[in-house]
Amino acid sequence: METNSSDVDASYKEEKDDSVTRDDRSELSDGSSSRIDVRALAMNLQPVKTVADVEEVLKDFGDLPLPVYSSVIRGFGKDKKLDSAFTLVEWLRVKRDSGGSLEGPNLYIYNSLLGVIKQSGQYELVDKVMKDMATDSIVPNVVTYNTLMAIYIEQGLAKKALDVLAEIQDKGLVPSAVSYSTALLAYRRLEDGEGALRLFVERREEYQKGELTKDPGEDWENEIVKLETFAVRICYQAKKWWAALEVYEDLLDKGPKPNNLSYELIVSHFNILLTAARKKGIWRWGVRLLNKMQDKGLKPGSREWNAVLVACSKASETSAAVQIFRRMVEEGEKPTIVSYGALLSALEKGKMYDEALRVWEHMCKVGIKPNLYAYTILVSVYIGQGQQEKVDEVIREMVSCGVEPTVVTFNAIISGCAKKSMGSAAFEWFHRMKVQNITPNEITYEMLIEALANDAKPRLAYEMYLRAYNEGLRLSAKAYDAVIQSARYYGASIDTTVLGPRPLELRKKTQTRKILSKFCELADVPRRDKPFDAKELYPS
Known part of the structure; x- marks a missing residue:
């Protein structure tokens, strides 16, 4: 790009912020017919160490317009050539003091020099520049x-x-x-x-x-x-x-x-808070945040609805989850697999098995493909109903659909068996899990031991505890006590010394107040707020 001196002067006057830059490849007029390649000039001046070095480079250029020097100095900033910038400014002062026609450094030169200091990070030189400006009576x-x-x-x-x-x-x-x-x-x-x-x-x-x-x-x-x-x-x-x-x-x-970015930022704020509410299971605050969004004209997306659904599910608030899911659909937001998974989980926890199966059928009907989590909930539902043959069908369907069961899936089945005192069924599923090369974990053994102990199988419960212990797993005090109490109740003879010491009791994580306080601190809201009204779930 080429500009003449009048163009330079016009742009020179504006200089409205420190980020103003010009193309270093520009050719600037020196007032004659010749053109000056500012970039090339800056490259030639980069090695200078003294005023004499500058004079040697510029001796054939005559008196250039000050904007040329300002552009050169800004170019030094990009390459962090602070010494070269100071030397050039000092040369300008010498030329002025020698009585030549060239003006000394002006406000724009000094501003460019400060810019080089900023880019080079040598901030200790700021005071020197400000003093030089004062000496030169530059405001x-x-x-x-x-x-x-x-x-x-x-x-x-x-x-x-x-x-x-x-x-x-x-x-x-x-x-x-x-x-x-x-x-x-x-x-x-x-x-x-x-x-x-x-x-x-x-x-x-x-x-x-x-x-x-x-x-x-x-x-x-x-x-x-x-x-x-x-x-x-x-x-x-x-x-x-x-x-x-x-x-x-x-x-x-x-x-x-406000622009779209502001809208997105505000929505992201709500996402942060809703995510916190979801992780901590503070479902009431999730509902209130959702209502607040809608009150302010912000449209919750599936992510926001899902956060509240998951919070309700975590808290085993089945009714609340159903209401939120219904609102989501009525607001025109299409539920995702996460939405259905949270609703299914809430229904399973509430032992609303028939309702859960209807939701499953609807989910498949509308084309939502089940994932591992959804299948795991489904097997829990069938176990809850005592339909073991259905659990077999689900496992086969999972495999045929390319969704491989995991230890979590089998834990859900064994846990369901434990709740219904189905020790034999639990042991059978434990065996199948081993056949499929799925490694059991602490939860697997604890649920299995509970199922066996409750189903009058104290000796087998004892053997499972020993196996877990020998595999290096550390089970809870609850599993230990289940083995001891079952053996006593059913008169089974076991060697308690090989079980090792009774595990320490783990404190139950019933820190509702602490969790709520942390959330209130994060959300910048008062700890004590008005009681939750059921109408907040489904405001008219």
Whole structure:
């Protein structure tokens, strides 16, 4: 690209932020018919060590326009040639002081030099540049201060960067969009969501009053949306979920209209909270978050609905899971295999076996392909009904569909047998599992021992405990006690010394309050809230 000197001067005057760059391959006019290859000139000047070296390179060029030197210095920044940049600036000062026609370094030269310092990371030289500017009676502009803010942030001095923003305003200068976005970056480093929110709200109010339209070079309508997106992201990172939501709501009410990225960020905030509720099984909060989304005009997708469904299933809240699934369908969201899996699990836990089978049939009818988890729930349903022959059919179907049963599948079957005191059936499934080269784990043995002990098979329960012990597995105190108590009850003679010491009792994870407190801390909501109303499950 070629530009003449008037083009350079026009662009030179604008320089609205520290990120302004020009094509280093540009050829700039020196005021005559000749053209200057700035990139080549910068390459020739890179090795310079002294003012004399610069003079040697430039002796045949005459007095070039200052924008040429500014462009060269910015080029040095890309290659981190800070010494070359300082040497060139010093040469300009020498030429000025010698009484030649060439002006010394001006504001734009010094701003370019600060940019090189920022890129090279040698921040200790900032004070020298600022002193040189003062010596040359050059008053910093907004670009200067923007660069200083960015340098302070790079140094981990975010608070000092915010002080610079205040200094810009104190000196009567008008901060640019870059000033505010850099300040937001400082708030992000400080994890100060409230500070970021405050800065954005103030800028938005100024925009609405028409106070941010003084500079024709700034597209404030677009810049406000960018600041809003950044502020929302900072609130998200600082876990100020509701503050971010308030920003979004205000933009809907007062403008400018939030962009798609803001919408996606807000939805992602809810996803974080819903995922936390799902993992911790705090289903009531999941329902409330879902309702909150809809209240604010945000459309939950399958991911959000599934998070609440899984939370309900984890908490064995069958009725709640059914209601949420129904709402999901009525809202036009197509259930996925995860949706059906969570609903099936909730129905199985609630011993609503017939309903679970109807859901299964419907799922297959609408073309949802079952996965391992869904098949595992199905075998649990059939075991719960006492239909062992159906369990056989499911296992065969799984294999024919390329879904291989795992230890989890067999554990579900053996666990179901244990609940119904079907010791012989449990042992048969244990044997089949070994035949299929599926290695049993602690849960397998514990469920098997429970089934055998409850089905008047104390000797076999004892042998299974010994086998697990010899395989290096460490079973729970519950399994140990089941063996001892079954042997005593049925009068079986066993050698308890070979069982090893009784395992330590593991504390039950009944830390509901602690879990809820952690969630409330994450979600930035009060620990004590209004009692859950059943109407929240299905608001009209």
